[in-house]
Amino acid sequence: MIKIDEPYSLRLGSSTGISPYKVKVERRLSDLSGYFLDKMLVQEMLSMGENPVIYEVYELPQPPVSGMLNVGSTVIYPGKIGDEYYFTKGHFHEKESTSEVYIGLEGEGLILIQDRRGEITSLEIGPDVLVYIPPDTAHRSVNTGSRRLVFFAAYPSDAGHDYESIERTGFAKVVVERDGKPVVENNPSFHE
Ligand code: PAN
Ligand code: ZN
DSSP: OOOTTSOOOOEEETTTEEESOSEEEEEEGGGGTTTSSOHHHHHHHHHTTOOOEEEEEEEEOOOSOTTOEEEEEEEEOSOEETTEEOBOOOBEESSTTOOEEEEEEESOEEEEEEOTTOOEEEEEEOBTOEEEEOTTOEEEEEEOSSSOEEEEEEEETTOOEEOHHHHHHOOSEEEEEETTEEEEEEOTTOOO
């Protein structure tokens, strides 16, 4: 068992991305119903009792104390709602000075990183790729492949998650399938 404040090692990979873990969060379509472009399709699916798991997060959290790090992994399943690939909600950190590092373990995808002015960068993630997320940027992960996308994350344990700010405006770009390939396009419902 891993104890707070003591050195530990853990294993990367396997079905949960990190093992052991302490907390598992599951996000289904119903948790993300306002997030996808095709809201009619989402309502139709949910009313038919279709509520797929979009992603899971496995975490080894520490107390929210400056200087400590949370580590975790995210597993995004392959799939689309209409043309739009499955993604995470996305968030800013409440403590704006905090940054984060993702390391790809399995599959392929894109990380959308957006600053407060709505300037957005998309970076590829996959096995052995490290993505640095600077302070005060919203970040969302998108699975553009046909298999699970799994990545490791480490961030300050006192960072906190602010989902509301980015939920209000949306991300400036969406990742959709065009002719069988992922394409990053302007989000028609983005508003500053
Ligand atoms: C990640 C994310 C994880 C799930 O651990 O929390 O990928 O995405 P949402 O939190 O946006 O649902 C992270 O960035 N932590 O700070
Ligand atoms: Zn984060």
